[in-house]
Amino acid sequence: NAGVTQTPKFRVLKTGQSMTLLCAQDMNHEYMYWYRQDPGMGLRLIHYSVGEGTTAKGEVPDGYNVSRLKKQNFLLGLESAAPSQTSVYFCASRLSGVGLGELFFGEGSRLTVL
Amino acid sequence: RKEVEQDPGPFNVPEGATVAFNCTYSNSASQSFFWYRQDCRKEPKLLMSVYSSGNEDGRFTAQLNRASQYISLLIRDSKLSDSATYLCVVNSYNQGGKLIFGQGTELSVKP
Numbered sequence: 001n002a003g004v005t006q007t008p009k010f011r012v013l014k015t016g017q018s019m020t021l022l023c024a025q026d027m028n029h030e031y032m033y034w035y036r037q038d039p040g041m042g043l044r045l046i047h048y049s050v051g052e053g054t055t056a057k058g059e060v061p062d063g064y065n066v067s068r069l070k071k072q073n074f075l076l077g078l079e080s081a082a083p084s085q086t087s088v089y090f091c092a093s094r095l096s097g098v099g100l101g102e103l104f105f106g107e108g109s110r111l112t113v114l
Numbered sequence: 115r116k117e118v119e120q121d122p123g124p125f126n127v128p129e130g131a132t133v134a135f136n137c138t139y140s141n142s143a144s145q146s147f148f149w150y151r152q153d154c155r156k157e158p159k160l161l162m163s164v165y166s167s168g169n170e171d172g173r174f175t176a177q178l179n180r181a182s183q184y185i186s187l188l189i190r191d192s193k194l195s196d197s198a199t200y201l202c203v204v205n206s207y208n209q210g211g212k213l214i215f216g217q218g219t220e221l222s223v224k225p
Contacts, residue, residue: 030211031211033213035215037155040122040217041217042120042201042215042216042217042218043158043201043215043218044215045212045213045214045215048211048212048213049211050210050211056210056211056212058212059214088155090157090158094213096211102148102160102163103150103158103160103203103213105157105158105159106157107156107157108155108156108157
């Protein structure tokens with residue numbers, strides 16, 4: 001019953017440090033997403049992937065990199081963290097196809113950059 | 115202009131009230147629409163899909179107006195447990211797998 005698992009769930013970074021958030025799903029979903037959520041801003045799409053080895057930019061990709069080397073994993077990297085990247089990060093996955101919209105979310109990763 | 119926009123609210127309503135939210139989208143090629151519910155910054159969960167003919171699930175009714183490019187969510191007989199943030203999501207055939215959320219509408223149902 002794992003579904004979508006995000007690690008770590010909490011992290012505090014200093015400005016300039018780097019880190020990677022890992023998202024793992026066990027539902028054999030093709031599509032995976034990284035969103036960030038800030039107060040009053042809803043969920044904003046950072047990057048997404050429509051299959052192993054593919055990635056695409058979302059609404060707010062600057063300052064982030066992603067990789068999808070394995071179908072079940074989608075990594076989000078911050079090369080040089082900035083205070084503006086303090087946020088809650090959600091990973092999600094779904095089946096392929098436009099009409100198949102149900103996104104399955106992880107529980108979120110709360111990142112603070114000092 | 116954001117691709118998907120919602121009135122952020124908050125909507126404060128008494129128990130038993132009927133409340134409606136709208137969500138407008140800018141991409142006329144948008145084909146799939148959904149409403150999600152989010153409690154206290156937890157992960158969002160699917161509330162219902164929105165079909166062209168409109169659809170109903172208990173106290174919840176979703177409708178699509180393609181001409182004016184908006185979707186709506188109607189909640190009848192509001193319960194305290196309906197207090198949450200409601201997010202609309204839009205997917206377009208010409209954008210592949212990209213799923214864009216509105217900023218969410220906060221609902222608070224009071225006794």
